[in-house]
Amino acid sequence: MKAIIACAGTGGHINPGIAIANKIKEKDNTSEILFIGTDRGLEKDLIPRAGYNLQTIDAYGLSKEISVNNLKKIIKTIRGFSQSKKIIKEFKPDIVIGTGGYICGAVITSANKLKIPTMLHESNAFPGKAVKMLLKRTDVVMVSFEEAKKRLPKAKKVVVTGTPVKSLKKELSLSEKIALKEKYKLNPAKPSILAFGGSQGAKVINDAVIDIAAKKLNRNYQILLSSGQKQYDYVKEELKKKGLKIDNLERYKSSTIYV
Numbered sequence: 001m002k003a004i005i006a007c008a009g010t011g012g013h014i015n016p017g018i019a020i021a022n023k024i025k026e027k028d029n030t031s032e033i034l035f036i037g038t039d040r041g042l043e044k045d046l047i048p049r050a051g052y053n054l055q056t057i058d059a060y061g062l063s064k065e066i067s068v069n070n071l072k073k074i075i076k077t078i079r080g081f082s083q084s085k086k087i088i089k090e091f092k093p094d095i096v097i098g099t100g101g102y103i104c105g106a107v108i109t110s111a112n113k114l115k116i117p118t119m120l121h122e123s124n125a126f127p128g129k130a131v132k133m134l135l136k137r138t139d140v141v142m143v144s145f146e147e148a149k150k151r152l153p154k155a156k157k158v159v160v161t162g163t164p165v166k167s168l169k170k171e172l173s174l175s176e177k178i179a180l181k182e183k184y185k186l187n188p189a190k191p192s193i194l195a196f197g198g199s200q201g202a203k204v205i206n207d208a209v210i211d212i213a214a215k216k217l218n219r220n221y222q223i224l225l226s227s228g229q230k231q232y233d234y235v236k237e238e239l240k241k242k243g244l245k246i247d248n249l250e251r252y253k254s255s256t257i258y259v
Contacts, residue, residue, distance in 0.1 A: 001031040004091060005099040008037040008059065011046070017099045018050045018119055019164030033258035034085065035092050036107050042229075043150070050166075057083040061102040084110040095119065098138075104130045112137035123163045127151055169250075186222055196226035206235050213249060214242040 003024055009068065014037075017202045021033045037043035047054040058076035072140045084106040088249035096111035097119045098104035104120065111118050120138045122131045125145040132152070135141065141155045144163040152158050172180070181188045197205040209225045213219050227235045 001026055001092045001095075002091065003031065003033050003034075003113070004036060004088060004093040004096045004107070006036045006096065006102065008043050009041040009061075009101050009102035011042055012101075012123060013099045013101045014041070014043050015166055016123055016164045017097070018046065018052070019097070019166045020121070021050070021052055022166060023164065032091075034087075034093070036087060037103060046234070047110060055087050057106060058085070059102075059103045059106055065206075078104075080106040081110060083089060083115065086112055088116065097121065098130075098134070099123070100128050100131055102130060104134060108134045108137055111169065115251065121161070121164070122148055122152075123124055124148065128156050171246045191221040192224060193221055194224050194226065197228060203231065206231055207238075209243070210235060210238050 003021070003022065005017045005021055008015040017035065023182045024031050024033060024093050033052055035043065035047045035052050035054045035137070036053065037047065037054055037056055038059055043054060044056075057080040059080045060077050088107075088110055093111075093116060095117045096107060098108050099121045101122065108120065118243040119142060120131050120134060120136045121138045121142040121144075122128065123144045125147045127143070127148055131138075135152065135155045138156065141148055141161050142158060142161040143152070144161070146160055149158045149160060151247055178188060180186075181192065186192050195205055197203075197211050206225065206227055209223055212223065227233070239246050239249075
Protein backbone atom coordinates (compact mmCIF):
# COMPACT_ATOMS: atom_id res chain seq x y z
CA MET A 1 0.00 0.00 0.00
CA LYS A 2 1.16 3.53 -0.76
CA ALA A 3 -0.31 6.45 1.17
CA ILE A 4 0.18 10.20 1.26
CA ILE A 5 -0.67 11.99 4.51
CA ALA A 6 -1.13 15.78 4.48
CA CYS A 7 -0.61 17.60 7.77
CA ALA A 8 1.04 20.84 8.81
CA GLY A 9 1.37 23.53 11.44
CA THR A 10 0.57 22.19 14.89
CA GLY A 11 0.88 18.92 16.75
CA GLY A 12 -2.92 18.69 16.74
CA HIS A 13 -2.75 17.99 13.01
CA ILE A 14 0.65 16.32 12.77
CA ASN A 15 0.52 13.80 15.62
CA PRO A 16 -2.73 12.16 14.39
CA GLY A 17 -1.12 11.94 10.94
CA ILE A 18 1.91 10.17 12.38
CA ALA A 19 -0.36 7.88 14.40
CA ILE A 20 -2.24 6.91 11.23
CA ALA A 21 1.06 6.24 9.46
CA ASN A 22 2.25 4.06 12.35
CA LYS A 23 -0.96 2.02 12.24
CA ILE A 24 -0.64 1.50 8.49
CA LYS A 25 2.95 0.28 8.96
CA GLU A 26 1.85 -1.93 11.83
CA LYS A 27 -0.70 -3.65 9.58
CA ASP A 28 1.68 -3.88 6.62
CA ASN A 29 5.33 -2.99 7.16
CA THR A 30 5.94 -2.96 3.40
CA SER A 31 3.66 0.06 3.03
CA GLU A 32 5.19 3.24 1.65
CA ILE A 33 4.13 6.49 3.28
CA LEU A 34 4.92 10.04 2.23
CA PHE A 35 3.96 13.15 4.18
CA ILE A 36 3.16 16.50 2.56
CA GLY A 37 3.56 19.61 4.68
CA THR A 38 5.23 23.01 4.65
CA ASP A 39 8.74 24.16 5.52
CA ARG A 40 7.47 26.31 8.42
CA GLY A 41 5.48 24.21 10.89
CA LEU A 42 6.35 21.54 13.43
CA GLU A 43 6.10 18.92 10.69
CA LYS A 44 9.65 19.66 9.53
CA ASP A 45 10.85 18.36 12.91
CA LEU A 46 8.23 15.84 14.02
CA ILE A 47 7.82 13.87 10.80
CA PRO A 48 11.50 13.13 10.04
CA ARG A 49 11.96 12.35 13.75
CA ALA A 50 9.16 9.77 13.43
CA GLY A 51 11.07 8.15 10.56
CA TYR A 52 8.96 9.33 7.61
CA ASN A 53 9.78 11.29 4.47
CA LEU A 54 8.36 14.79 4.11
CA GLN A 55 7.89 16.83 0.95
CA THR A 56 6.83 20.45 1.23
CA ILE A 57 4.52 22.71 -0.73
CA ASP A 58 3.47 26.35 -0.45
CA ALA A 59 0.35 26.62 1.68
CA TYR A 60 -0.99 29.24 4.06
CA GLY A 61 -4.05 29.82 6.17
CA LEU A 62 -5.80 32.74 4.50
CA SER A 63 -7.69 35.64 6.04
CA LYS A 64 -10.19 38.12 4.61
CA GLU A 65 -7.79 40.97 5.28
CA ILE A 66 -6.85 42.98 2.19
CA SER A 67 -3.09 43.46 2.28
CA VAL A 68 0.02 42.91 0.18
CA ASN A 69 1.17 40.19 2.57
CA ASN A 70 -2.13 38.32 2.28
CA LEU A 71 -2.04 38.63 -1.52
CA LYS A 72 1.42 37.04 -1.55
CA LYS A 73 0.12 34.17 0.58
CA ILE A 74 -2.79 33.62 -1.82
CA ILE A 75 -0.43 33.46 -4.82
CA LYS A 76 1.86 31.01 -3.03
CA THR A 77 -1.08 28.85 -1.90
CA ILE A 78 -2.36 28.65 -5.49
CA ARG A 79 1.13 27.47 -6.47
CA GLY A 80 0.73 24.71 -3.90
CA PHE A 81 -1.97 23.04 -5.99
CA SER A 82 0.40 22.36 -8.88
CA GLN A 83 3.11 21.28 -6.43
CA SER A 84 0.71 18.80 -4.80
CA LYS A 85 -0.38 17.40 -8.13
CA LYS A 86 3.23 16.84 -9.17
CA ILE A 87 4.09 15.02 -5.92
CA ILE A 88 0.98 12.82 -6.16
CA LYS A 89 1.65 11.91 -9.77
CA GLU A 90 5.23 10.94 -8.98
CA PHE A 91 4.43 8.95 -5.81
CA LYS A 92 1.28 7.28 -7.20
CA PRO A 93 -0.48 6.65 -3.86
CA ASP A 94 -3.38 4.27 -3.33
CA ILE A 95 -4.96 6.76 -0.93
CA VAL A 96 -4.47 10.35 0.25
CA ILE A 97 -5.29 11.26 3.85
CA GLY A 98 -5.53 14.72 5.40
CA THR A 99 -5.75 15.58 9.09
CA GLY A 100 -7.27 19.02 8.74
CA GLY A 101 -5.80 22.48 8.32
CA TYR A 102 -4.85 24.62 5.34
CA ILE A 103 -2.44 22.06 3.85
CA CYS A 104 -5.38 19.79 2.96
CA GLY A 105 -6.91 22.19 0.45
CA ALA A 106 -4.30 21.67 -2.25
CA VAL A 107 -3.50 18.02 -1.47
CA ILE A 108 -7.04 16.62 -1.18
CA THR A 109 -8.28 18.64 -4.17
CA SER A 110 -5.39 17.44 -6.33
CA ALA A 111 -5.94 13.80 -5.31
CA ASN A 112 -9.65 14.09 -6.05
CA LYS A 113 -8.96 15.44 -9.54
CA LEU A 114 -6.55 12.56 -10.14
CA LYS A 115 -9.29 10.07 -9.11
CA ILE A 116 -7.39 8.86 -6.04
CA PRO A 117 -9.45 7.88 -2.94
CA THR A 118 -9.35 10.51 -0.20
CA MET A 119 -9.95 10.61 3.54
CA LEU A 120 -9.96 13.40 6.11
CA HIS A 121 -9.63 13.14 9.87
CA GLU A 122 -11.17 15.83 12.08
CA SER A 123 -10.03 15.79 15.71
CA ASN A 124 -12.33 18.56 16.93
CA ALA A 125 -15.98 18.38 17.90
CA PHE A 126 -16.52 21.47 15.76
CA PRO A 127 -15.07 20.69 12.30
CA GLY A 128 -12.66 23.24 10.87
CA LYS A 129 -13.08 25.29 7.70
CA ALA A 130 -10.77 23.10 5.62
CA VAL A 131 -12.75 19.94 6.36
CA LYS A 132 -16.08 21.64 5.60
CA MET A 133 -14.79 23.05 2.31
CA LEU A 134 -13.45 19.69 1.14
CA LEU A 135 -16.48 17.51 1.87
CA LYS A 136 -17.44 17.11 -1.80
CA ARG A 137 -13.88 16.07 -2.67
CA THR A 138 -13.51 13.58 0.20
CA ASP A 139 -14.72 9.99 0.12
CA VAL A 140 -14.66 9.43 3.89
CA VAL A 141 -14.44 11.81 6.84
CA MET A 142 -13.22 10.33 10.11
CA VAL A 143 -14.18 12.21 13.28
CA SER A 144 -13.14 11.97 16.91
CA PHE A 145 -16.51 12.86 18.41
CA GLU A 146 -20.06 11.75 17.71
CA GLU A 147 -21.09 15.43 17.95
CA ALA A 148 -18.95 16.27 14.93
CA LYS A 149 -20.83 13.80 12.77
CA LYS A 150 -24.08 15.80 12.86
CA ARG A 151 -22.16 18.94 11.92
CA LEU A 152 -21.11 17.43 8.60
CA PRO A 153 -24.48 16.71 6.92
CA LYS A 154 -23.06 17.16 3.40
CA ALA A 155 -20.27 14.62 3.83
CA LYS A 156 -20.42 11.51 1.62
CA LYS A 157 -19.56 9.25 4.54
CA VAL A 158 -18.65 9.98 8.17
CA VAL A 159 -17.10 7.45 10.55
CA VAL A 160 -16.47 8.02 14.27
CA THR A 161 -12.96 6.73 14.95
CA GLY A 162 -11.70 8.78 17.89
CA THR A 163 -8.36 10.57 17.74
CA PRO A 164 -5.38 8.46 16.65
CA VAL A 165 -2.51 8.53 19.15
CA LYS A 166 1.13 7.82 18.41
CA SER A 167 1.69 5.37 21.24
CA LEU A 168 -0.07 3.59 24.06
CA LYS A 169 0.74 4.04 27.74
CA LYS A 170 4.36 3.25 28.43
CA GLU A 171 5.74 2.27 31.81
CA LEU A 172 9.23 3.70 32.28
CA SER A 173 11.90 1.69 34.03
CA LEU A 174 13.75 3.19 37.00
CA SER A 175 16.87 3.74 34.87
CA GLU A 176 14.79 5.53 32.21
CA LYS A 177 13.24 7.82 34.83
CA ILE A 178 16.67 8.65 36.26
CA ALA A 179 18.04 9.37 32.77
CA LEU A 180 15.16 11.74 31.99
CA LYS A 181 15.59 13.63 35.27
CA GLU A 182 19.30 13.99 34.56
CA LYS A 183 18.56 15.25 31.05
CA TYR A 184 16.32 18.03 32.37
CA LYS A 185 18.47 18.68 35.46
CA LEU A 186 15.68 17.73 37.83
CA ASN A 187 16.23 16.68 41.44
CA PRO A 188 15.70 12.88 41.53
CA ALA A 189 14.57 13.09 45.16
CA LYS A 190 11.59 15.38 44.44
CA PRO A 191 8.28 14.63 42.67
CA SER A 192 8.11 16.06 39.14
CA ILE A 193 5.16 17.59 37.29
CA LEU A 194 5.00 18.17 33.54
CA ALA A 195 2.85 21.17 32.56
CA PHE A 196 1.98 21.71 28.92
CA GLY A 197 -0.65 23.26 26.71
CA GLY A 198 -0.25 21.31 23.49
CA SER A 199 2.32 21.71 20.72
CA GLN A 200 2.12 25.52 20.72
CA GLY A 201 1.79 25.93 24.45
CA ALA A 202 -1.01 27.75 26.24
CA LYS A 203 -0.56 31.20 27.74
CA VAL A 204 -2.93 30.60 30.65
CA ILE A 205 -0.92 27.53 31.71
CA ASN A 206 2.39 29.30 31.23
CA ASP A 207 1.17 32.26 33.29
CA ALA A 208 0.01 29.94 36.08
CA VAL A 209 3.39 28.21 36.27
CA ILE A 210 5.21 31.56 36.17
CA ASP A 211 3.10 32.64 39.16
CA ILE A 212 3.91 29.43 41.02
CA ALA A 213 7.64 29.91 40.39
CA ALA A 214 7.58 33.58 41.38
CA LYS A 215 5.76 32.84 44.66
CA LYS A 216 7.92 29.74 45.30
CA LEU A 217 4.80 27.66 45.86
CA ASN A 218 6.45 24.51 44.54
CA ARG A 219 8.95 23.98 47.37
CA ASN A 220 8.03 20.30 47.67
CA TYR A 221 7.92 19.47 43.98
CA GLN A 222 9.45 20.54 40.67
CA ILE A 223 7.87 21.56 37.37
CA LEU A 224 8.97 20.88 33.84
CA LEU A 225 7.09 23.35 31.66
CA SER A 226 6.57 22.75 27.97
CA SER A 227 6.12 26.41 27.13
CA GLY A 228 5.62 25.99 23.39
CA GLN A 229 8.08 27.23 20.81
CA LYS A 230 6.38 30.58 20.28
CA GLN A 231 6.01 31.37 23.99
CA TYR A 232 9.44 30.39 25.30
CA ASP A 233 10.81 33.95 24.97
CA TYR A 234 7.64 35.31 26.60
CA VAL A 235 8.04 32.98 29.58
CA LYS A 236 11.71 33.87 29.91
CA GLU A 237 10.95 37.60 29.81
CA GLU A 238 8.13 37.36 32.36
CA LEU A 239 10.38 35.44 34.74
CA LYS A 240 13.09 38.06 34.25
CA LYS A 241 10.60 40.79 35.24
CA LYS A 242 10.05 38.93 38.50
CA GLY A 243 13.79 38.73 39.12
CA LEU A 244 14.06 35.08 38.09
CA LYS A 245 16.50 33.74 35.53
CA ILE A 246 15.04 30.82 33.67
CA ASP A 247 18.27 28.81 33.63
CA ASN A 248 18.95 29.28 37.34
CA LEU A 249 15.68 28.20 38.91
CA GLU A 250 16.11 25.28 41.28
CA ARG A 251 12.70 23.70 40.90
CA TYR A 252 11.51 25.16 37.62
CA LYS A 253 12.76 24.32 34.14
CA SER A 254 11.24 25.68 30.95
CA SER A 255 11.92 24.39 27.50
CA THR A 256 10.33 23.65 24.17
CA ILE A 257 9.09 20.06 24.09
CA TYR A 258 7.22 18.93 21.01
CA VAL A 259 4.26 16.79 22.03
